[in-house]
Amino acid sequence: MYNKVILIKDTDLKRQDKTRDFYTHLLDYLRENNLHSEILLVRVADIGVYDKGLVLKMLPDRNTYINVQDTDIKRIVDSILQGKIIEELVFRPKVKQHRIVLRNCGNIDPENIDEYIFSGGYAGLKKVLGELGQQKLIEEIKISGIRGRGGAGYPTWMKWNFAREVESDQKFVICNADEGDPGAYMDRSVLESDPHSVIEGLIIAAFAIGASKGYFYIRAEYPLAVERINKAIKQAYAYGLLGNNILGSSFNLDLEIRLGAGAFVCGEETALISSIEGKRGYPHPRPPYPSVKGLWGKPTVINNVETLANIPAIISKGGKWFAQIGTQTSKGTKVFAVTGKVKNSGLVEIAMGATLREIVMDICGGTLSGKPVKAVQTGGPSGGVIPESLLDTPVDYENLQKLGSIMGSGGMIVMDEDDCMVDIPKFYLGFCVEESCGKCSPCRIGGFQMLGYLKRISEGQGKPEDLAQMRRLSVAMQKASLCGLGQTASNPVVSTLKYFEPEYNEHILNKRCPAGKCSHLVTYSIVGDKCKRCGLCVINCPPKAISGDKEKGFSIAPEKCVKCGRCVDVCKFKAISKD
Amino acid sequence: MEHKKLNPELVELVQKWKDKEGNLIMILHEIQNHHGYVPRELSLELSKMLDVPLARIYEVITFYNYFKLEPPGKHRIALCMGTACYLRGSAVILEEIKSILGIQEGQTTKDGLFYLDAVRCLGCCGLAPVVMIDNKVYGKVKKNEIADILSKYIKEE
Structure with missing residues (x-):
C-alpha cells in the first residue's frame, strides 16, 4: 500500500x-x-x-x-x-476554484451512501427536520441569496415560499435533470459522482413546501446517472431518509424517477410538467406559475440539479457563509463546462465574480491551438457570444445579461479565429428550429425564417437589408414566444450581430468568409512555392478538379472544385490555401 | 379472443405501471429498451390495455426524438453534433460516415448493420469530436480514422 x-x-x-x-x-x-x-x-x-x-x-x-x-x-x-x-x-493559482457543488465529486464512492454520510452528508437534512422547521429553513435560504442555476436565475427561496403558502392536499417537488444544452455536462457529473447531495437537496426542498411526492426528471441519454440515482434512492429508503416518518419526524416523502426522451424544450418548467404527466412536452403560458398550479394542477417546485446540490452545503454551513461568496446580486459559485477550442476542457467551479478571462486563460489554459481567443459563448442555444475584448467582465447573472448573453445552465464554449460568427449562430438556431415544439408561431415560423437568412448569408446569397430584417424578427420572437426556448432562440444571432457585424458584411458584400468556415465562400488554390509536386492531392480529389504535372506544377479548376477540403487534409506541406 | 394475442411481457409491464399517473412515456421507454424501437402492434395492444387512443400514443412517440418507429440496425452509430463537437469538426466526420456507408442520418444501411444517428450531446465534450457505436465511445476522432473504426464492425460479421 x-x-x-x-x-x-x-x-x-x-x-x-x-x-x-x-x-x-x-x-x-x-x-x-x-x-x-x-x-x-x-x-x-x-x-x-x-x-x-x-x-x-x-x-x-x-x-x-x-x-x-x-x-x-x-x-x-x-x-x-x-x-x-x-x-x-508551491503553485498558487491566481483564481482558485471554489468547490461547493462539486465538493464530493471524485472524492467519494457515489454508490456508497456511507461515504456521503461520512463526509458530512444528510447532516443538513437532520438539522432541517430537527431544529430549523419550514419557516427558518426558507429564511436561511433567503439569507444565502441562492438563485436558480438552471438558467433564469430566479431566487430559490421565493419559489419555495410561493409553493409553501398555497393551500393544497398534495404538493410536488421535481429535480430538473434534463440537461439538454449541447456542450454542458455539469449536471450529469454531479448526478453520477455525488447523487446523494442532489437527493438531500430535493428532500429539503420537499420539506420546505410540504410536498409528499418528488420526481427526478432525467435524460434517458444519461443511463449511468439514472442508474446511480436509482441506487441512491434505494439506499436512502433503506436508511430511513425517504418514505414515511423520515428520521423519526412526521415528514413523509416518496421519490421516483421519470425519464426524458430527447426533447430540449422539456427543460422548460411547464413543458417538463407535461412530459412527466406522460404527454407531449408542450409548454404552457405562465402565470399560473408551477409554484401555484403545476404537476396535475398541484403546487410544484422545480429545481435544477446544481441548485439542489448547493442546498445541503448552505444548511450545514449557514446562509451567511454562502452569501459571503460571490457578488452583490449573485451569491455562491457556478459550475461551468468549458469546452470548444480550449486546452484544458472540463468542469470549472468558481465563485461568482471571477472574470471570463480568468476562467478561460488562467484555469483552462487558453486555446488549444495557441491562437487568440475570438469569443466565448455562454448559455448554450439561449445564450450569446461574448467577444474577446469583453472577457474581463466578472461573471454573474446581471453582467452576462447586459452583454446580451445569459448565465444559462453553464455551458461555456471557447472559440478561436477559425470559427465563423455567421456559422455559429446558424448552428445554434438550427438546433432551436429543430427542437421548437411548434406550438406557438413566433418561435416556429420566426426561427425557420431567421435560419433561412443565415443560410443564404453563409452561401453568399445574403443581401444588405437582411441584417435589419433579422433584427426585427428577433424582437418579435423575444416578445411574442410562449416559452423560454423561443424567447431566447435569437440571442446567438443578436449578439453576433452586435459584436461581429463586420464579419456578416464581409459575407454579404465581399462574399468572403474570413474564418474559412463557410464552404460556399471559400476558394481553394495551390501555393506554388510550397508545393513539392508530389501529386497526392490529384489522386485524392474526388471530382478530379486538380490538373497539371510534376514538371509544371498543379492547379485547381474552381468550376470543378466541390470544396470538400480533402486536398487540404492530404497535403503534407500545407501548400493548399483556403481563402 | 382479442386478449389471447396480448404479449405476456407487455401485460406484466402494464401491470407494473398501470396505477401510476403519467405512465405512458415510461412504458414506451421499457418497450424501446427491449425491442430497440416501438413496434406498431405493441402500440395497438397498449392502446387497448391502457384505454388510451392510438393517436395519443403516436402523438407522444413522434414528439420525442428518443423513440423510434423503425427497427434500428445492428450497430447504432451516434455521432455527437453538440456545440463542442461541432466546433472541433464533427460535421466533417458526419460527411465521412455518410459517404462511407451511403446513408443519411436516421437511416439504416441496406445490410442492416449500421444505423446512423446524429445526436445532440453525449455529455463528454472534453473528448470532442465523439462518435459512439453501441456503447463504445470513440473520442477525439479524426476523419481518416472513421474507415478503420467501421471496418472493425464489418469484419466481425
Whole structure:
C-alpha cells in the first residue's frame, strides 16, 4: 500500500527529455533510499498548470510544485516524508476554484451512501427536520441569496415560499435533470459522482413546501446517472431518509424517477410538467406559475440539479457563509463546462465574480491551438457570444445579461479565429428550429425564417437589408414566444450581430468568409512555392478538379472544385490555401 | 379472443405501471429498451390495455426524438453534433460516415448493420469530436480514422 503519490506531468513536448530524465532520477533516488514501496510515482497527461516548467502534484496533500529542478529531488522527498511543504515551489493559482457543488465529486464512492454520510452528508437534512422547521429553513435560504442555476436565475427561496403558502392536499417537488444544452455536462457529473447531495437537496426542498411526492426528471441519454440515482434512492429508503416518518419526524416523502426522451424544450418548467404527466412536452403560458398550479394542477417546485446540490452545503454551513461568496446580486459559485477550442476542457467551479478571462486563460489554459481567443459563448442555444475584448467582465447573472448573453445552465464554449460568427449562430438556431415544439408561431415560423437568412448569408446569397430584417424578427420572437426556448432562440444571432457585424458584411458584400468556415465562400488554390509536386492531392480529389504535372506544377479548376477540403487534409506541406 | 394475442411481457409491464399517473412515456421507454424501437402492434395492444387512443400514443412517440418507429440496425452509430463537437469538426466526420456507408442520418444501411444517428450531446465534450457505436465511445476522432473504426464492425460479421 502506497501512502504517498507523486504525479508528474510528462506531456509537455517542449521539455520531453528533461521530464524523462527527472523521472528516472527521482525513481532512482526512491529506489536507493528504499522508498519505492512507500511513494508511488505516476506519469499523468495533465495537471492543469501550463508553462511553469516541470510540474509535480503530491497526493494526498494536493500540493502542486512548479519549476522543479533535478536538485530539488532530495528536499521534495524529505518534505513528503516529514509532511511539510516547500513554500518556494508551491503553485498558487491566481483564481482558485471554489468547490461547493462539486465538493464530493471524485472524492467519494457515489454508490456508497456511507461515504456521503461520512463526509458530512444528510447532516443538513437532520438539522432541517430537527431544529430549523419550514419557516427558518426558507429564511436561511433567503439569507444565502441562492438563485436558480438552471438558467433564469430566479431566487430559490421565493419559489419555495410561493409553493409553501398555497393551500393544497398534495404538493410536488421535481429535480430538473434534463440537461439538454449541447456542450454542458455539469449536471450529469454531479448526478453520477455525488447523487446523494442532489437527493438531500430535493428532500429539503420537499420539506420546505410540504410536498409528499418528488420526481427526478432525467435524460434517458444519461443511463449511468439514472442508474446511480436509482441506487441512491434505494439506499436512502433503506436508511430511513425517504418514505414515511423520515428520521423519526412526521415528514413523509416518496421519490421516483421519470425519464426524458430527447426533447430540449422539456427543460422548460411547464413543458417538463407535461412530459412527466406522460404527454407531449408542450409548454404552457405562465402565470399560473408551477409554484401555484403545476404537476396535475398541484403546487410544484422545480429545481435544477446544481441548485439542489448547493442546498445541503448552505444548511450545514449557514446562509451567511454562502452569501459571503460571490457578488452583490449573485451569491455562491457556478459550475461551468468549458469546452470548444480550449486546452484544458472540463468542469470549472468558481465563485461568482471571477472574470471570463480568468476562467478561460488562467484555469483552462487558453486555446488549444495557441491562437487568440475570438469569443466565448455562454448559455448554450439561449445564450450569446461574448467577444474577446469583453472577457474581463466578472461573471454573474446581471453582467452576462447586459452583454446580451445569459448565465444559462453553464455551458461555456471557447472559440478561436477559425470559427465563423455567421456559422455559429446558424448552428445554434438550427438546433432551436429543430427542437421548437411548434406550438406557438413566433418561435416556429420566426426561427425557420431567421435560419433561412443565415443560410443564404453563409452561401453568399445574403443581401444588405437582411441584417435589419433579422433584427426585427428577433424582437418579435423575444416578445411574442410562449416559452423560454423561443424567447431566447435569437440571442446567438443578436449578439453576433452586435459584436461581429463586420464579419456578416464581409459575407454579404465581399462574399468572403474570413474564418474559412463557410464552404460556399471559400476558394481553394495551390501555393506554388510550397508545393513539392508530389501529386497526392490529384489522386485524392474526388471530382478530379486538380490538373497539371510534376514538371509544371498543379492547379485547381474552381468550376470543378466541390470544396470538400480533402486536398487540404492530404497535403503534407500545407501548400493548399483556403481563402 | 382479442386478449389471447396480448404479449405476456407487455401485460406484466402494464401491470407494473398501470396505477401510476403519467405512465405512458415510461412504458414506451421499457418497450424501446427491449425491442430497440416501438413496434406498431405493441402500440395497438397498449392502446387497448391502457384505454388510451392510438393517436395519443403516436402523438407522444413522434414528439420525442428518443423513440423510434423503425427497427434500428445492428450497430447504432451516434455521432455527437453538440456545440463542442461541432466546433472541433464533427460535421466533417458526419460527411465521412455518410459517404462511407451511403446513408443519411436516421437511416439504416441496406445490410442492416449500421444505423446512423446524429445526436445532440453525449455529455463528454472534453473528448470532442465523439462518435459512439453501441456503447463504445470513440473520442477525439479524426476523419481518416472513421474507415478503420467501421471496418472493425464489418469484419466481425
